[in-house]
Amino acid sequence: MKENEMVQEDGNKGFSGKIFxxxxxxxxxxxxxxxxxxxxVPSGVIKExxxxxxxxxxxxxxxxxxxxxxxxxxxxIVRAAARETGDLPYLSQTDMDIIAVALEINxxxxxxxxxxxxxxxxxxxxFQGCGLECIKSRIRWGYVCKGCGAKYEDKLEECKICGHKxxxxxxxxEER
Ligand SMILES: [Zn+2]
Numbered sequence: 821m822k823e824n825e826m827v828q829e830d831g832n833k834g835f836s837g838k839i840f841x842x843x844x845x846x847x848x849x850x851x852x853x854x855x856x857x858x859x860x861v862p863s864g865v866i867k868e869x870x871x872x873x874x875x876x877x878x879x880x881x882x883x884x885x886x887x888x889x890x891x892x893x894x895x896x897i898v899r900a901a902a903r904e905t906g907d908l909p910y911l912s913q914t915d916m917d918i919i920a921v922a923l924e925i926n927x928x929x930x931x932x933x934x935x936x937x938x939x940x941x942x943x944x945x946x947f948q949g950c951g952l953e954c955i956k957s958r959i960r961w962g963y964v965c966k967g968c969g970a971k972y973e974d975k976l977e978e979c980k981i982c983g984h985k986x987x988x989x990x991x992x993x994e995e996r
Contacts, residue, residue, distance in 0.1 A: 841922040842930040844868040844914065846950040847878070847885075852930055859885045862921050864914035890920030897923060901942045906961030906988065907935040909975050919945065934959075962991035 839858045844865050846852055866887060869878050890898075898919045902908040911919075915936050922929045922945045929940050929947035940947040941958040963972040967984025976986050 839925055839927040840930055841918055841925075841927040842950070843918050843933060843936065845932065846930040848872065848874050849950060851950045855884055860888050860921060860925060860927060861885055862889050862914065862917035863887050864912075864917050868914060888921050888925065890917050890924060894920035894924045897943065898939065902935075902939045905938050905942050905959070906963075906975065906991075907939050910935040911939065919943065922947075960991045961988040963988050 837858060839860055840852075841860055842852060842854065842865075847854060847861075847865070847869060866882060866885070869875055869882065895916065898916050899908065902911055902916065902919075915931075915933065918929060918931070919936065919939055921927065922940065923943055927945075929936065929945060930950050931937060931947065932949050932951055937947050937949070938959050963975050963986045964970070965972075965979035965982060965984050966987055967979055967982040970979055970981050972980075972986065975988070978984065979986060
């Protein structure tokens with residue numbers, strides 16, 4: 821708990837070098853060397869790892885990962901940003917926790933999830949992919965009906981006009 825407090829009191833200063841905030845799949849794919857880097861994750865990530873087949877194998881590695889759960893004020897910022905970019909329906913609670921923790925400690929997110937990357941970009945949080953190529957620009961999503969092509973700003977369950985499913989499309993892209 822002592823190190824935990826240090827992070828929260830003076831941001832990044834308690835650590836030398838960069839702090840990474842990997843998502844569950846970044847850890848499970850084994851493509852990042854969590855033993856040699858400073859990693860911080862919200863407890864949701866640890867829970868997701870423990871649930872899976874890799875849970876037992878990962879016990880050793882998980883001792884070196886520090887757990888910080890996000891403060892509500894950062895969660896609010898993340899929620900607002902995700903709502904604005906249209907990524908909110910595509911993010912799990914753990915995804916949001918990861919972004920909020922990275923925001924709080926000025927960490928670098930490691931994730932291949934485009935929605936997670938998109939919101940991080942919006943909040944000017946540094947991020948890296950762990951396999952796939954990262955998004956090049958920030959995407960703002962619009963929503964379009966698969967049936968009649970009607971466009972909507974908000975995600976709807978079905979089209980108001982014809983009742984078909986709604987899918988999303990990139991509305992515009994801003995340079996990062
Ligand atoms: Zn329609």
